[in-house]
Amino acid sequence: MTALLEMDDLHYRYPGSPAPALNGATLRLEAGEKVVLIGRNGSGKSTLLLHSNGILRPQRGQVWVAGQPMSYQQRSLREWRRQVGLIFQHPDDQLFSASVAQDISFGPLNLGLSEEAARQRVAKAAEQCGVTDLLERPTHALSGGEKTRVALAGVLAMEPLVLLADEALANLDPWMRLQLIAIFEHLVAQGKTVLLATHDLPLARTWAGRVVVMDDGRVVADGPPQHIFTDPATLERTGLDCVVAQAGNRIDSIDR
Numbered sequence: 001m002t003a004l005l006e007m008d009d010l011h012y013r014y015p016g017s018p019a020p021a022l023n024g025a026t027l028r029l030e031a032g033e034k035v036v037l038i039g040r041n042g043s044g045k046s047t048l049l050l051h052s053n054g055i056l057r058p059q060r061g062q063v064w065v066a067g068q069p070m071s072y073q074q075r076s077l078r079e080w081r082r083q084v085g086l087i088f089q090h091p092d093d094q095l096f097s098a099s100v101a102q103d104i105s106f107g108p109l110n111l112g113l114s115e116e117a118a119r120q121r122v123a124k125a126a127e128q129c130g131v132t133d134l135l136e137r138p139t140h141a142l143s144g145g146e147k148t149r150v151a152l153a154g155v156l157a158m159e160p161l162v163l164l165a166d167e168a169l170a171n172l173d174p175w176m177r178l179q180l181i182a183i184f185e186h187l188v189a190q191g192k193t194v195l196l197a198t199h200d201l202p203l204a205r206t207w208a209g210r211v212v213v214m215d216d217g218r219v220v221a222d223g224p225p226q227h228i229f230t231d232p233a234t235l236e237r238t239g240l241d242c243v244v245a246q247a248g249n250r251i252d253s254i255d256r
Helices: 045-052 074-083 100-110 115-129 144-156 174-189 201-207 232-238 240-247
Strands: 005-012 022-029 034-038 060-065 084-087 162-166 193-197 210-215 218-223
Touching: 005 045, 022 045, 022 060, 034 045, 034 201, 045 084, 045 162, 045 193, 074 084, 074 100, 084 144, 100 115, 100 144, 115 144, 115 174, 144 162, 144 174, 174 193, 210 232, 218 232, 232 240
Parallel strands: 022 218, 034 193, 034 210, 084 162, 162 193
Antiparallel strands: 005 022, 005 060, 210 218
C-alpha cells in the first residue's frame, strides 16, 4: 500500500548545534491511522514535523507524499502543504491575518481557488472547528483555545490527507480537548491520517492505534500502545520508564 506520507532516513543539524536534531529518522503513515508521537524534549519530534511539509529541508534523506518524492520548488511546496497540514505548538506562530475569516481563507486563496470556493471552504472548516461565530473577530483578541481551533480550521480548509499536530492539546481545558479529539476522529473516519506529538502518555494509550517513540533524532520504537508501554527495553532506553512509573495508575488502570 502506498503511504500518504513517508520520511526516509532524514538527517538535520541546526546551525551551531553540536548534535544532530534528526539522525536517520524514518516514519511511514498510511490512510486512516491514529498515531501518537512521543519522546523526551530534544528527541526530534518537532523537527521531524517541520520536515513533514517542507518547512525544513533535510540535509540528507527524502520525504514522499502519496508515493511522490517531494521537491522544494514553490509550486511543489504549495501542493505538498495542501496534502500535509501541520498545526504548530503555539498557535500565535500560525495566525497572522487581521481577522479569523482572513486567516482561514489564506490557504485556499493561495491554492488559486476562486473567492466563492474559498468562502465555502472557510464556512465548512469554521463549522467543523466550532468557530463560525468568531469569523469577524480579530485574531489577536482570541483566547488560547480559540486560537488553536482557528489554526486547525485554517489547516482543514486546505483539505489535507494528513494532519500533524505538535502538542496541539497542551494547555487546553478538558472540554476543548474533547472537541479537538472529536474533530480528529471525524477526519480518521474519512480515511485521513492524524498524528499527534504529545507528552500525554494516557492519551497515547487510550486514543492512538499506533505509538511512535523518538530518541536521539531517530524513531526507536513503533507499534500498538499496548506493546510500547509494556516493553521494558523500549521504556528504559528512552527514559519513558520513569514517566510511566510516575503516571502510575493513570496508565495502568486504562481499559482499552
